[in-house]
Amino acid sequence: MNTRTVLGRPASPWAGVGLSGTGHRQLSDVIEASEIAAVVIDAVTVRTPEQQELIRRIQWRVLPGQRWVVLGPNGAGKTTLLSVVGAERHPSDGQATVLGETFGRTDMRELRSRIGRVDPAMRMLDWLTPQETVLTGLQNTIWPRWLEWSSEHYARAQELLDLVGCGHLGEREMRTLSHGERQRIRIARALIARPNLMLLDEPATGLDFPAREALLAALDSLASSRPDLPTIMVSHHLEELPTTVTHALLLKDGAVLAQGPVREIVTSELISECFGFPIAIDSHDGRWTARAQAGWTVGGPDH
Incomplete structure (x- = not known):
């Protein structure tokens, strides 16, 4: 089911549903889409203990094979939304269902084990090798459990390191690697347990141009190797989006x-409104660029 929200007004999920007739979706199609959704966020609000709303009445659905980017300025609520989807935070109001498990009726720890998470702040032990670091993702701990790892586990870790372009790093210690290499190893680590959902929280933060391009190539390789894996990436830089992004949500x-197919949402009009700044958007070969609109000056009417 392909629904789109523009300017905060969600298209009804029942729009166009009929019992028969060409051009109408059947009621069974809507029910089936609901059952297979990887993520269903239904009127979710999150508040601080002081009752400050961090996100409010979010309606969102992510289907298998979709690769979303969540865009918005600092403080828009992107990381809060990702923490709900990652089963790390309960909504204050509304209902969240992730991988078929509804919050409040499921073991959140078990659910988290089915979600791959890439966060630049995640700690990794400097004295481990890349393979060992990837294998710690099997138990979702930073500490190695050598006795529990088989030759098949090591082979799988090497496959994932090859996938993200780090297979050549061999027995080097993590402390000797660049920030970009470490970030790609985080992606491999998140994949080792064969997750059903992948979350990336600003994965290109702090990377220089070559490292960023290597990271984006790794994400495109992931999309090719696991086309069914739903992926959600948080960012506020359009230049950091891989070519394989399919959908965008603006906070x-x-x-x-707004939310919907990426080419309908990542437009100069909507991005300018989202960031409160006159932005011109360009796209070439699946990559995006952003710049101030022509005629904008410091101290002008918008800033």
Whole structure:
């Protein structure tokens, strides 16, 4: 089911549903789409203990094979939304269902084991090798469990390191690797347990141009090797989006501004409204660039 939200107004999931007739979706199609959704966020609000709303009344659905980017300025609620989807935080209001498990009716720890998470802040032990670091993802701990790892585990870790372009690093210690190499190893680590959902929280943060391009190539390789794996990436830089992104959700002040297929959402008009700044968007070969619109000056009417 392909629904789109523009300016915070969700298209009804029942729009166009009929019992018969050409051009109408059947009721069974809607029910089936609901059952197979990887993520269903239904009117979710998250508040601080002081009752400040971090996100409010979010409606969102992610289907298998979709690769989403969540865009918005700092403080828009992107990381909060990702923490809900990652089963790390309960909604204050509304309902969240991830991988068929509804919050409040499931073991959150077990659910988290089915979700791959890439976060630049995640700690890794400097004295481990890349293979050992990847294998710690099997138990979701930073500490190695050598006695529990078989030759098949090591072979799988090497396959994933090859996938993200780090297979040549061999027995080097993590402390000797660049920031970009470490970040790609985080992706391999998140994949080792064969997750059913992949979350990436600003994975290109702090990377220089070559390292960023290597990271994006790794994400495109992931999309090719696991086309069914739903992926959600948080960012506020369009230049950091891989070519394989299929959908975009824009957050502004904790609420959804727009969501839908990436080429319908990542437009100069909507991105400018989202960031409160006149932005011109260009796309070439599946990559995006952003710049200030022509005629904008410092101290002008918009800033």
